[in-house]
Amino acid sequence: MKITFITGNAGKLREVRQILGAANIEVDSQELDIPEVQGSTREVAIAKCKRAAELLGGPCITEDTALCFQAFNGLPGPYIKYFLKELGHDGLNKMLIGFATTAAWALYGRIVPARGNGQFGWDPVFEAEDTGKTYAEMASEEKNKISHRGRALEKLERYLKGLNSS
């Protein structure tokens, strides 16, 4: 089976290939310029994937990760990419100085001063619950097993297998 992942992000493509490759799903990538709408994480994701499927004329997967701060009732959420770009890891921490909790979820964890390899997004400032490690401090297998991306792709894999058997 082959599926097109709409992304221009090499880090995301690498992870998706690692995860779906194990299930014999081949992953192509294509970069499409799709404006993302504002809204809840779910609304943003649904609108993006629908538009991508129209443009591509076929099945594809898109991704819109969100990093939600508990102190902000879930924000920055889908806007985390802008905050990361403008404020950096240190700024994401500073935003929370006035609040009682640094809890955050992609999956659940907390915002910490950057630790580990700083090359991929907000991985260095997100410490996943019960691991004591930031995403950036984990080996890729370890991260993929517990990460938001890993879990989403696991669900996708189950869905695709269901299609084939029905």
Place this chain on the structure above:
Amino acid sequence: MKITFITGNAGKLREVRQILGAANIEVDSQELDIPEVQGSTREVAIAKCKRAAELLGGPCITEDTALCFQAFNGLPGPYIKYFLKELGHDGLNKMLIGFATTAAWALYGRIVPARGNGQFGWDPVFEAEDTGKTYAEMASEEKNKISHRGRALEKLERYLKGLNSS
């Protein structure tokens, strides 16, 4: 002259009528559900107005205010509405505790603990430069003279007059 302002916000409509009414421009309003894209303030505004004009089949004005924190390099910007909704006036202040500056611009000013009538958006926490007052502490004529909305509509008025004379 008559123009349609795409808004469901009574406070915004009241201000736009006050400002453009003085120039004999009649303002109708209509509520349209237009998804706002993510992006810079300018990109968000252009996409929104184009889409509104398509749906309406004629000239209209839309508005997307942004409140930009200097410490955040311009963010939350167009996402300020979500931050205001989830965090309130107090939360907007707390977000800046870790930073050296509370400077912000819609036009230029700074984020302060809420003062004045708290009914209209972020007016109570935005103190306009050189006024010593928050928007919420000003009479409407005073606010309209200096506000982001007043200035934008002044430009629109000049533009419309230019159209008529050409």
